[in-house]
Amino acid sequence: xxxxxxxxxxxxxxxxxxxxxxxxxxxxxxxxxxxxxxxxxxxxxxxxxxxxxxxxxxxxxxxxxxxxxxxxxxxxxxxxxxxxxxxxxxxxxxxxxxxxxxxxxxxxxxxxxxxxxxxxxxxxxxxxxxxxxxxxxxxxxxxxxxxxxxxxxxxxxxxxxxxxxxxxxxxxxxxxxxxxxxxxxxxxxxxxxxxxxxx
Numbered sequence: 001x002x003x004x005x006x007x008x009x010x011x012x013x014x015x016x017x018x019x020x021x022x023x024x025x026x027x028x029x030x031x032x033x034x035x036x037x038x039x040x041x042x043x044x045x046x047x048x049x050x051x052x053x054x055x056x057x058x059x060x061x062x063x064x065x066x067x068x069x070x071x072x073x074x075x076x077x078x079x080x081x082x083x084x085x086x087x088x089x090x091x092x093x094x095x096x097x098x099x100x101x102x103x104x105x106x107x108x109x110x111x112x113x114x115x116x117x118x119x120x121x122x123x124x125x126x127x128x129x130x131x132x133x134x135x136x137x138x139x140x141x142x143x144x145x146x147x148x149x150x151x152x153x154x155x156x157x158x159x160x161x162x163x164x165x166x167x168x169x170x171x172x173x174x175x176x177x178x179x180x181x182x183x184x185x186x187x188x189x190x191x192x193x194x195x196x197x198x199x
Contacts, residue, residue, distance in 0.1 A: 001067055001078070002065060003064065003079065003080045003135075003137075003139075004065070005061055005063055006061070009044070009059055011040060013059060013145065014043050014047075014145070016039055018153070019039055019157055020039065022157040039164070042160045046157075046163055050152070050155055050156055050185065053177075053185060053189070056081050056082065057080055057081075057082075057139040058141055058142065058156070059140055059144075059145070060084065060140025060141075060142065060143050061138070061140060062138050063080060064135065064136045065134070066132050066133070066134050067133050067135070070124050073119075074124070076116060077114055078114075078115045078135075080139050081112060081113055081115055081139065082112045082113075082115065082139060082140070083115040083137050083139045084138045085137060085138045086103075086106070087136045087138060088103075088134075088136045089101040089106060089117075090133065090134045091132075092131050093128040093130070093131040101133075106119055106124060106125075117135070151184045151187070152185075158180055159177065159181050162178040162181075
C-alpha cells in the first residue's frame with residue numbers, strides 16, 4: 001500500500017537554512033531566492049528518498065492511501081509510520097459512490113514501526129466488490145525540523161548535499177546512498193523477521 005502526501009510540505013517548514021549552512025553557502029547574496037531554485041528541490045528529494053527507504057514520515061503531515069481489500073478482516077497493517085491519527089476511512093463502490101466509515105467501527109493500533117487498523121467489533125467493514133477504501137491519516141516523527149532526531153536530520157542534509165553536488169547527472173544514476181547515510185538510517189530501517197515487517 002502506497003501513501004501519498006495530501007499537500008506538499010510548505011517551503012517554510014523545510015530545512016533550507018540548515019542545508020545552506022551544511023553546504024557552507026554564504027548568506028551575503030543579493031537574492032537568496034535564487035539559491036532556493038537549486039536548494040529546495042534537492043532537500044525535498046532527500047526527504048522523500050529517506051522516507052521511502054525507512055517507511056517513516058519525517059515531518060508530520062496528512063497522507064492518503066487506497067486499498068481494494070483488507071489484508072485480513074481483523075487487521076490492516078499500515079506501510080507508513082509513526083501514525084498519529086486515523087483521520088478518515090471512506091468506502092467507494094464500483095459506481096463511484098463514497099460512504100464514510102463510522103469511526104466507531106475501527107481504531108488505530110499504534111506502533112512506532114508497524115501501526116495497524118483494527119476493528120472495534122468482530123471485523124473491519126466490508127469493502128464493496130469492485131470498490132476501494134481510502135485511508136487518510138496523519139503521520140510524522142517531528143512537527144518541525146528542530147524536533148527531528150539528530151541522526152535523521154544529518155542523513156537528510158548529507159543526502160541533499162549529495163544530490164546538490166550531482167544535480168547535473170542523469171536521472172536514476174544515484175541509486176546507492178552516499179557514504180554515511182546508510183549507517184545513520186540503520187536504526188530506523190524495517191527488517192523482515194518471521195514474516196513481519198519491523199523497523
